[in-house]
Amino acid sequence: MYRYLSFLALLLAAFTLSASPALADPSDIAAAERGVVRVVVIGSDGEEIYPISHGTGFAVSPTMIVTNAHVVREAMQDDTLRVGVVTSQGDDAVYARIVSVSSRNDLALVETTGDLRLPPLTLAGGTPQDSGEVTAVGYPMNVDRAQGLDIGDIFRSQPAVKAKGFLSGARPSRQFDTILHTASIARGNSGGPLLDACGRVLGVNSFGADSGGSDAEFFFAVSNRELIPFLRENGIDPQVNALPCRSFAEIDADERDRIEREREEAAASLAARSDAMRERRDRARLEAVQSVQESRENAMALAFVLTLVGWSAASYAIYGKRRKREEKQVMIAGGIAAAAFLAALFVWLNRPGIDEIDARIAEAMEEADEPGDTALNDTSGGELTCSIETDRSRIVSSSASDIDFAWAEGGCVNGRTQYGSAGGEWTRVFVPQSEDVVSVNRYDPDTRTFVTDRYLLSRSAMSEARTARRQYDPPQCDAENAAIRLGEMQGAVLDTLPERPNERLVYSCSAKGRR
Structure with a gap:
């Protein structure tokens, strides 16, 4: 019984390891972070400017930024307030104008002013995932406070905070489509991207479940099913990638397998070609031996016939000369004899030799070879x-x-x-x-x-x-x-x-x- 349970435990562990999702690539998350910004609602007393509140946003074009509607709500309700954007790198901080707000699904679109151009994030397309590792990127206020950052620090570039978690499913919430996950977010994360392992946006982080301090914490992101139509309604054609998220380790392994398959196929093809060449050579050798043998026999027979003709003509010439026949007939017979002997000698000397077999084999093999596609x-x-x-x-x-x-x-x-x-x-x-x-x-x-x-x-x-x-x-x-x-x-x-x-x-x- 103990052995049986141990076997099941090992089997379960193997399955868990094989089914575990690929971990996010830090370089992909860092690449996505370049387009993540802090979105600040700014007030002014006429002399100084100061932050009222802040959240997170991310670029969907060089000048357009997505965030939550509730992040910019105060700026919509008070004309004296403005929206500012602070990048995650460099010293860029610019104003932005509100382009569109959808309170129904908590989405907003703002446009930066000035020369700031951000790298747009890519959205994940295809069927929404229901499992796997995810990363929330943003500017949680509790981290700012823990670092002792004052109000003025908000206007300076700071690296975004990256929190890992897992997808817990896709479910509708508050009359719109959301993604449930466990990547920790807090006040200030609102409007930031929820990224898959390849750094592509799965949704816009919006709110968390009230755990009461005792239950496991879950968080919600507005899904791309809501985001993509919202962007297209506002004239933005976002970068969408529906291909599977694959790691370089997977690609390298597949490439090694492909090279190994090609090597095996090439070896099999070479072996098959070698066998075919051997069969073709054996057939060509048999045909060449038969052909050369036949040609030699024919040449020898012809030489023999010509020799007989020569002896016959020579005998007639000798006989005619002894009998004192006409000189012309004797000369003709002599000429025929000489020609026949010479022809017999020529045929004999030029009959195919044994080396002709190899020449004919080579010729047959050359004719059989198919020319390559140049x-x-x-x-x-x-x-x-x-x-x-x-x-x-x-x-x-x-x-x-x-x-x-x-x-x-x-x-x-x-x-x-x-x-x-x-x-x-x-x-x-x-x-x-x-x-x-x-x-x-x-x-x-x-x-x-x-x-x-x-x-x-x-x-x-x-x-x-x-x-x-x-x-x-x-x-x-x-x-x-x-x-x-x-x-x-x-x-x-x-x-x-x-x-x-x-x-x-x-x-x-x-x-x-x-x-």
């Missing part, structure tokens, strides 16, 4: 269409659409963009000024695989990458050793990047017009 095997380049492979990619926020790509031998793209060569890879690093993301593009001409790694960086990390990028100018395509030089230059930017990207987009490329 369009697919050509690695020199050309105009390509690259199709996204979602099962090999980790897509968190980017659009998963096909792209056009042009490649040329030596790494020159479109005659003007040079790819760097380092460590056997062709690489191009892009560090834009308009957004806080570094993209590293890699292309393998042998497999026609195009890969983009995207690093969603904080402002400080992005500033470091931009500084490294400004230290060099990419060489022109026709410059001497351009690819090697660029490969060395790009190393300075690559050294500033985290060990692992946030996204990896894998494309399979083919010649344009071919699929």
Whole structure:
């Protein structure tokens, strides 16, 4: 009985471990935090400004921020109050105007003023999850108080607080659709995002269940079923990603399995091809032996016949000469004899030898070989269409659409963009000024695989990458050793990047017009 119970306990433990949800990737949560802000309702006595209350919000476009309706309610009711937005990094604090409020489902939309442009968060699409780890990101007041922050500190950038928990189900509440979870939120968290393990928004944190200090605490977020229609009603088309949230560990494991399958398939194909080649060679050898033997026998028979003809003609010529026949007949007979002997000798000497068997086998094997598809095997380049492979990619926020790509031998793209060569890879690093993301593009001409790694960086990390990028100018395509030089230059930017990207987009490329 004890053994039986022990076995059940081990089985249950194994199931629990295998069924446990993937943990959130800290880099994905940090990337989402870049677009999370403190939303402050501000009053003024004519000389100084001061906070009345605050909550949290997050960007759904570079200038549009979602929060709770109850966060900005006081500003709606009192024209002397204003709404301010404080970012989580840098020293940016700007005013915002209320664009739309939906009291029914506790959602509000505000627009920032000035030049502040925030990275929008991506919303999770598809069927809502009912389990898994989640993270609440926001600015709880109790943390501010515990840190001893005064009123003025609210207007300074502070990192958002991240609290982990688990989904407890989706259920309607207060006449709108909500998500129940256990990620702790408090006053000040209202309007902040509830994120999945990939840093995508599942809902807008709104309120908590009254536990009375004794029961387990549960919290509610307004679900995306409410948020997405609200945004679209206000002319905003948010970034929505319905792909499964997969970790790099899962992708790497799948890639290893794929490579192993391809290796096994290649080995099986090679074995089958080897067997087929062996059968074809054996058949060709049999046919060649029979053909050569037949040709040798025919040649020998012909040489024998010609020899007989020569002896007959020679005998006639000798006989005619002795009998003093006409000179002309004797000469003709002699000519025939000479020609027959020469022909017999020629046929004998040129009969197929044993080595002819190998030549005919090689010829038969060469004719049997099917020519490869040179369009697919050509690695020199050309105009390509690259199709996204979602099962090999980790897509968190980017659009998963096909792209056009042009490649040329030596790494020159479109005659003007040079790819760097380092460590056997062709690489191009892009560090834009308009957004806080570094993209590293890699292309393998042998497999026609195009890969983009995207690093969603904080402002400080992005500033470091931009500084490294400004230290060099990419060489022109026709410059001497351009690819090697660029490969060395790009190393300075690559050294500033985290060990692992946030996204990896894998494309399979083919010649344009071919699929």
